Amino acid sequence: MNIPAPSGRQYHLARGDQHATIAEVGASIREYSVGGRDVALPFDKEQIAPAYSGAVLAPWPNRLTDGQYTFDGVEHQVPVNEPGRMTALHGLVSHARFTPSSPVSDTSVTLEHEVVPTLGYPFPVRVRATYALTDEGLEVLVTATNLGQHAAPYGVGFHPWLSPGDAAVDDCTIQVDAATRVLVDDRLLPTGTAPLGADDDMRTPRPLAGFALDDAFVEVVRDDDGLAWIKLASPDGRTSAVWMDDTMDTWQVCTGNDIPGIMRRGVACEPMSCIADAFRTGERLVRLEPGASHTVRWGMRLL
Numbered sequence: 001m002n003i004p005a006p007s008g009r010q011y012h013l014a015r016g017d018q019h020a021t022i023a024e025v026g027a028s029i030r031e032y033s034v035g036g037r038d039v040a041l042p043f044d045k046e047q048i049a050p051a052y053s054g055a056v057l058a059p060w061p062n063r064l065t066d067g068q069y070t071f072d073g074v075e076h077q078v079p080v081n082e083p084g085r086m087t088a089l090h091g092l093v094s095h096a097r098f099t100p101s102s103p104v105s106d107t108s109v110t111l112e113h114e115v116v117p118t119l120g121y122p123f124p125v126r127v128r129a130t131y132a133l134t135d136e137g138l139e140v141l142v143t144a145t146n147l148g149q150h151a152a153p154y155g156v157g158f159h160p161w162l163s164p165g166d167a168a169v170d171d172c173t174i175q176v177d178a179a180t181r182v183l184v185d186d187r188l189l190p191t192g193t194a195p196l197g198a199d200d201d202m203r204t205p206r207p208l209a210g211f212a213l214d215d216a217f218v219e220v221v222r223d224d225d226g227l228a229w230i231k232l233a234s235p236d237g238r239t240s241a242v243w244m245d246d247t248m249d250t251w252q253v254c255t256g257n258d259i260p261g262i263m264r265r266g267v268a269c270e271p272m273s274c275i276a277d278a279f280r281t282g283e284r285l286v287r288l289e290p291g292a293s294h295t296v297r298w299g300m301r302l303l
Helices: none
Strands: 010-015 018-023 028-034 037-040 063-065 068-071 074-077 087-089 108-115 125-133 138-146 152-154 173-176 178-184 190-195 214-220 228-233 239-244 250-254 267-272 286-288 293-302
Touching (some): 010 108, 018 125, 028 138, 063 068, 138 152, 138 286, 228 250, 228 267, 239 267, 286 293
Antiparallel strands (some): 010 018, 018 028, 028 037, 068 074, 108 125, 125 138, 138 293, 173 228, 178 190, 178 214, 214 250, 228 239, 239 293, 250 267
16 A cells, blocks of 8 residues: 555655755645755655745635634634644644646646535635746745635645754844834734834845744735745855735744744745734735635745
8 A cells, every 4th residue: 555645645746956955744845955955944744844844825824713713703623733722723734735727847836635525614715726837946826716615714824944054043143124024922823014124124134043934914014016025045145035016014033943844944935915813913914705715825935
């Protein structure tokens, strides 16, 4: 009997000196490198993806208080998968199998998963993710479509861990294009926002030595092309970078200090359409009407 790897079937993409491997489970970016230099922190195909590495986070990213929410007057309870904080973390598809929706090419793959309606999330939503290697880097396009007859609450995020190459994270600097930090309680649930001050403003590169992060940021700053960036610059002169266009406006950044399988070997730089608890607060929540679609775009580069 053939036993599938925990990360599922592997889809290998190549363009010039760029190489990416997209895993079936979670439609995860398992590897992405340029010229043999890791941009994404890789994980072995025989591993369960550590700390949501590279996964699609839908139909909500980040945390949901007690796994409970009310939508259109109906109360819902989804499973709590972070018992220490009593939250439902990162949606329903990060460990689901995605299947190809069109022929796979050498440079791109499109995978999709249909969320099965459950008592906690009784909405049939198809999540389709396209990964393509371009001349500039790895580009990701994700579209959710409501296949049901009723409106559905929706949010999406992604969990790439940027690699520092052969360096240690403490030898790197980080730049985050955002002006405001999301304040949280001891369960890492939002309580408000605050402008970044001199001690935590990362719009200019900041050394990571002795600096721990597990924070969300809003009021993102965009370049002339409409992109917001997070850049992890290493002593080798190269920079691992994540960008998002104007379809998303939230960053989550985590240095993974005490996370098994990560232990500060990389930095999670997560583009998201909303912050934690959006299903409860309605903040940045997408109301996906029957038959409607919602698309976001982001990518990774080695600079």
